[in-house]
Amino acid sequence: MKRSILFDTETTGLDPATGDRVIEIAALELIDDLPTGENFHVLINPERDVPPEASRVHGFTLDDLLDKPKFAEIVDGLLVFIGEDEMIAHNAPFDFGFINAELKACGKPALDRKRMVDTLEMAKKRYPGLPNSLDALCRRHDIDLSARTTHNALLDCKLLSEVYLELMGGRQRGLGLAVSGSGGGVATYHANPDRKPRPMAPPDDETAAAHEKFVASLKEPVWLQ
Template sequence: MKRSILFDTETTGLDPATGDRVIEVAAIELIDDLPTETTFHVMIDPERDIPAEATRVHGFTIEDLQGKPKFAEIADDFLTFIGEDEMIAHNARFDFNFVNAELRACGKPELAMSRMVDTLEMAKKRFPGLPNSLDALCRRYSIDLSARTTHNALLDCKLLAEVYVELMGGRQRGLGLTHQGGKGMTAVYERNPDRRPRVMAPPSEAEVAAHTAFVESLKEPIWLQ
């Protein structure tokens, strides 16, 4: 089994180098690229103000975070949850930079960039020249966005988990449910990573006759060359 962690953060701004801080961390465990019910989610006191422009994005004010733990108080739990597994995020360098700044500040080991899997880069390769925000990808893959009125790290993780399945090859026939080590029911499906055509049932005698008649009606059909 392959374990990976899909995660997202919300922050007070765009740059940890100028003093912006993490206010929310959410992560979902994936087994063989599918989400389990094992999650990590925490709201964090950033120990600074939250600019109005950031609040307009994620909806949180400093009053919402008063009494929440500081990052240093949740760092060990976060590191235990993620283990040594690869880390998946949309525009992953942004989230890695913020988490690593917080880890440095409290004397914890940083996340190695070699663990990073960026779904934004994956999407750009799949859909060059097209919008590849999380919203755009959800619309492209017909994923329900109705609950996403503001940016929310845990909701964004759940949406990104669906997008990630599609970017890795998409849903296949054979969808079912199985237990994952007592952690609840988890969807599983047959994967077709090399996208080879599935074996189809042979045509009936009537279908063969209809095709033969159609080919004979054509002028110099390539099927007979």
């Protein structure tokens, strides 16, 4: 079985080199790309202010975080949870950069970037020329976004786990696992009669233009044959 960790951070800003800090970490355990239900989630006192523009993104103010533990107080628990397994994030270099800056400040070794799996890069390769934000990918795969009113690390992890499964090939929607036979315990897939067809909307002008530009850059693209 393959164990991996899917994670997300929320921060006070965009660049740890200028003093921005992590304020929230969420991580989900995956076994063979499926969530097990095990997770690590913590809010963190950043030991600095939280700019209003950051609060508008994730909804947290400094007052919300003053009574939370500092990163140094949660780092050992985080490292135990993530172990040595691969780590999956959307725009993973951003999250790795922040986590590694926090680890350095604690005197801990940085995460090896060989462990990094970036779902944004995966999405760009699968959907070249199309929007590949988490919201866009959820809409493309018919994943419910109704609870996502702000950037919340734990919710974003749960959404990304569904997106990641789709990027890895997915479980075909409308199929379910059933046991058939008399005591044989043979697993078979069957169609779900309640499955509703999902209409595919035509691309807008901007998306179509981006796709045409991408196709024009290819050698003998199949779209033109």
